Amino acid sequence: MSNQLSLEKRTVQGKQLKSLRRAGQIPSVIYGSGDPILTSSEYIATDKVLREAGYHSPIQLSIAGQPQLAITKTVAIDPVSRRIISIEFQAISADEIVEATTPIRIVNFDQSEAAKLHLTIMPVLEEIEVKAKPSNLPEELTIDGSKLASAEDRLTVADIILPNGVELADKELDPTTVVANVFDSAAEAAARDAEDEQAEETTEAVETSSAE
Numbered sequence: 536m537s538n539q540l541s542l543e544k545r546t547v548q549g550k551q552l553k554s555l556r557r558a559g560q561i562p563s564v565i566y567g568s569g570d571p572i573l574t575s576s577e578y579i580a581t582d583k584v585l586r587e588a589g590y591h592s593p594i595q596l597s598i599a600g601q602p603q604l605a606i607t608k609t610v611a612i613d614p615v616s617r618r619i620i621s622i623e624f625q626a627i628s629a630d631e632i633v634e635a636t637t638p639i640r641i642v643n644f645d646q647s648e649a650a651k652l653h654l655t656i657m658p659v660l661e662e663i664e665v666k667a668k669p670s671n672l673p674e675e676l677t678i679d680g681s682k683l684a685s686a687e688d689r690l691t692v693a694d695i696i697l698p699n700g701v702e703l704a705d706k707e708l709d710p711t712t713v714v715a716n717v718f719d720s721a722a723e724a725a726a727r728d729a730e731d732e733q734a735e736e737t738t739e740a741v742e743t744s745s746a747e
Contacts, residue, residue, distance in 0.1 A: 538588040539595045540576040568626035593669040634666045634704045644680035655720045659713045671700035676707035683717050690715040
């Protein structure tokens with residue numbers, strides 16, 4: 536497995552975590568395998584693995600030398616420095632059905648009639664929850680945009696291509712939920728300009744009337 540991360544067990548908590556972070560370590564907690572396990576890992580290596588795995592790929596953790604498969608549950612980010620300050624992992628097993636947040640990527644839009652008409656596609660739903668065994672969790676889900684033709688067209692959840700062994704986590708999710716809309720950016724810009732011009736004319740008329 537390409538996503539592998541070594542962690543050490545930690546005892547420091549609370550205010551002591553500041554010194555841990557200053558030493559280039561990220562505190563973390565692993566849930567789902569008995570009692571929560573307090574751990575830490577080297578910042579650069581952890582950041583690299585999280586960027587590759589995200590919330591949708593399993594990570595092979597090594598906790599003080601002991602292997603544990605897991606997915607990322609939450610990542611806390613400092614709002615000022617934008618650095619990771621803590622992580623929560625969820626322990627899983629290879630045969631367990633798990634849920635994960637998976638990105639949605641629109642493909643082949645450049646081959647569509649809409650693209651040839653210089654229309655624009657605007658994503659509305661960029662990720663979705665799926666469930667599968669860890670080995671079946673996709674890095675992304677694709678949706679074909681090649682048949683989009685006009686500004687009235689859209690892509691929906693029903694258009695998402697699900698790989699074998701993968702299901703949507705929310706069984707009650709409306710299949711007509713919009714994933715992306717097609718719109719005419721030039722026409723919308725012209726309409727905004729016309730509205731602005733009309734607003735200016737109205738303001739000038741009011742000011743002229745007031746002056747008289």
